Amino acid sequence: MEAQFDFGMIGIGVMGSNLLLNMADKGYAAIGFDLKQERADKLEASATKGTTVKGTTNVEEMVRALKKPRKIMMLVPAGKPVDDVINNLLPHLEKDDIVIDGGNSYYKDTQKRVDYLQPKGIHFFGMGVSGGEAGARFGPSMMPGGDKEAYQYLKPILEAIAAKADGKPCVAYMGNGPAGHYVKMTHNGIEYAMMQLISEAYDLMKRGAGYTNDDLHTIFLKWNADSLQSFLIEITAEVFRTLDTETEDGTDYLVDHILDKAGSKGTGKWTSQDAMDLPVSIPTIDMAVALRDLSVYKNQRVEASKLYQPEIGKINSPSAELIQDLEDALYFTFLIAYAQGLSLLAKASVDYKFDIPLPDVVQIWKGGCIIRSSLLYQFDKAFAANATLENVLLHPTIAEILKSKEAALRRIISLTINARIPVAAMSSALAYFDAYCSERLPTNLIQAQRDFFGAHTYQRIDKEGVFHTEWHEGG
Ligand SMILES: NC(=O)C1=CN([C@@H]2O[C@H](COP(=O)(O)OP(=O)(O)OC[C@H]3O[C@@H](n4cnc5c(N)ncnc54)[C@H](OP(=O)(O)O)[C@@H]3O)[C@@H](O)[C@H]2O)C=CC1
Ligand SMILES: O=C(CO)[C@H](O)[C@H](O)COP(=O)(O)O
Known part of the structure; x- marks a missing residue:
């Protein structure tokens, strides 16, 4: 298949399918992969007339069909499915391709994935997506984090599909590494x-x-x-x-x-x-x-x-x-x-x-x-x-x-x-x-107790230094 699609989605359940249909409505050619044929068929059937949406159960076909640098998002359950998707995708990816995890992944896992994919030349983004089913379809808030240089390729698509508040899109670059998932x-x-x-x-x-x-x-x-x-x-x-x-x-x-x-x-x-x-x-x-x-x-x-x-x-x-x-x-x-x-x-x-x-x-x-x-x-x-x-x-x-x-x-x-x-x-x-709003908390007493039973020392309000008191005999 000729490379004609702008964006690929892996996992076309509640969030993935709606986000992809949203992209198609904004004029992007969208392709979605799912393990189940019925989901791929349902995706195509749900597309707005006149938009370009394709469903497939062949991951290689999806990757080949994407324009470079490829932009592929996954919306699968957090944890092992995310690593499974990455490992299934990797043999088909090339340097500078962009992979986005749009699920609710733990940010420390996202950091590990960034570290794993960076030496391979793959830009990995952790992106929080909020708004549920309706939000994904008609305008979510999105919190992407990752390689700032690569964000330029995602920005136009994400801004097109995002919700707007006061005319401004509810998506912005959230920072380095797993910052998007942290937000x-x-x-x-x-x-x-x-x-x-x-x-x-x-x-x-x-x-x-x-x-x-x-x-x-x-x-x-x-x-x-x-x-x-x-x-x-x-x-x-x-x-x-x-x-x-x-x-x-x-x-x-x-x-x-x-x-x-x-x-x-x-x-x-x-x-x-x-x-x-x-x-x-x-x-x-x-x-x-x-x-x-x-x-x-x-x-x-x-x-x-x-x-x-x-x-x-x-x-x-x-x-x-x-x-x-x-x-x-x-x-x-x-x-x-x-x-x-x-x-x-x-x-x-x-x-x-x-x-x-x-x-x-x-x-x-x-x-x-x-x-x-x-x-x-x-x-x-x-x-x-x-x-x-x-x-x-x-x-x-x-x-x-x-x-x-x-x-x-x-x-x-x-x-x-x-x-x-x-x-x-x-x-x-x-x-x-x-x-x-309390200038003074009772934490001075906690410090006294800590020093009493454990010689943990304390600071004073009237002079610099670290102090310890023999509070009682043998203390
Ligand atoms: N629902 C919501 O309101 C929100 C959800 N999220 C997050 O988005 C992510 C997706 O959620 P949601 O769309 O609701 O979930 P769904 O269960 O509706 O969809 C998950 C999709 O992932 C697919 N999938 C599961 N495992 C694999 C795998 N190993 N390889 C390929 N595909 C796989 C499933 O395919 P199949 O069914 O064929 O197995 C299914 O299509 C989660 O991380 C969730 O926390 C974030 C914001 C809001
Ligand atoms: O991310 C979300 C909304 O922002 C999801 O709806 C999330 O699953 C809600 O969390 P929980 O199931 O723990 O209540």
């Missing part, structure tokens, strides 16, 4: 935190204040039209009005029939693990991971609820005030979740020499991805003033916002404590804020 991992960590925060607001309104699903639908719609405008708030409004087709008369709401055990594929956990390695404090993301983990222990929770019989207190605050406070509390805590994720990227960028452009990260998260929200626009001024800002909480415009919403969050958390509604992520966001 996507962090995106997902923030995603975990925002989802946990929303679920806590839901719990407070449903179990605490007794709102119905219809009420919740209306409240989330209003929030989405107001300060909390975001993809996650928008889809949550939809969830509350979706009826269950499995139950007899179909009048029950589906959300009430869904088991309260959360799944997770690892990106949230990796964010927390890597933050601890660096170390960067991201407790709201950590708490979101921990609460998904806790949710899995359903049997233990059932047993404990019988043992302790916790009575959920009624929250009787006037409705309008409660909903306004919750809106402000969510705004405050979403902002903290973004701040923690961005502070992780700032540190990783320096320590790992990723050179991540933080203003671009904020820009490409404004559209197409799961954590898109109008709140992200608030960070523009902070990063315009300092593109490597360690923490957005240090910028005066952010301080003004947080100060205006802080009292509402404190009122909400006070209500939940007596009502026994667990708001672990909200509480962690407030505690992080209180600690981050």
Whole structure:
């Protein structure tokens, strides 16, 4: 076959097929490989009339059909399938070909793959893709990282298919080596935190204040039209009005029939693990991971609820005030979740020499991805003033916002404590804020204890040096 295709895709499942069809709609000739013939046929059948889309089960045929330098993306499950695809592709590739892993791969695996392929002259990109099925088809947010020189060949195609925010494409070069996958991992960590925060607001309104699903639908719609405008708030409004087709008369709401055990594929956990390695404090993301983990222990929770019989207190605050406070509390805590994720990227960028452009990260998260929200626009001024800002909480415009919403969050958390509604992520966001804004923390005592039992030494506030005290006889 003559080399006539602009882009090749390996793995034409949910994400791969939609991304490829998106490219074809933008005028690129697209070819997709899958192990299954029916997927290859389905790809061709789904193409928009007049576009050039081919499906194949022959990897060599796909590679030969691509213009040079070849641009091949894989969208397969993370882990072994990625290495299998690389090894199957390698015999057919040539120097300067570009291979992109668009899945949710662990960034340390991506680094190994970059190191493996670089001596062979192959440019390997780790690229986070966010937006789910609809995003892939009509405009995702994409976070590519790898060889900057080779990015010029990808840029036009990626910019054409990306979501647009304020007319700018939601894709940009994210830095060296596995930087793209690191940014996507962090995106997902923030995603975990925002989802946990929303679920806590839901719990407070449903179990605490007794709102119905219809009420919740209306409240989330209003929030989405107001300060909390975001993809996650928008889809949550939809969830509350979706009826269950499995139950007899179909009048029950589906959300009430869904088991309260959360799944997770690892990106949230990796964010927390890597933050601890660096170390960067991201407790709201950590708490979101921990609460998904806790949710899995359903049997233990059932047993404990019988043992302790916790009575959920009624929250009787006037409705309008409660909903306004919750809106402000969510705004405050979403902002903290973004701040923690961005502070992780700032540190990783320096320590790992990723050179991540933080203003671009904020820009490409404004559209197409799961954590898109109008709140992200608030960070523009902070990063315009300092593109490597360690923490957005240090910028005066952010301080003004947080100060205006802080009292509402404190009122909400006070209500939940007596009502026994667990708001672990909200509480962690407030505690992080209180600690981050404390000139003096009680950590002096921890240093004293460490020196007491382990002669670990401490520093003093009034003179330079390292000190040790004989705290007690034999200490
Ligand atoms: N779904 C989503 O919303 C999002 C997913 N992602 C990530 O994108 C990646 C793909 O996800 P998604 O499209 O949902 O998954 P799907 O399961 O829909 O598709 C995966 C595809 O990979 C193919 N595949 C699996 N193993 C191999 C292999 N060894 N060689 C060649 N092809 C293989 C499968 O082929 P077959 O079925 O024939 O075996 C299938 O076509 C994952 O890393 C996921 O985490 C990222 C963002 C959002
Ligand atoms: O990357 C994504 C969105 O951005 C995927 O939907 C991801 O799979 C979600 O993670 P998890 O399954 O752990 O909730």
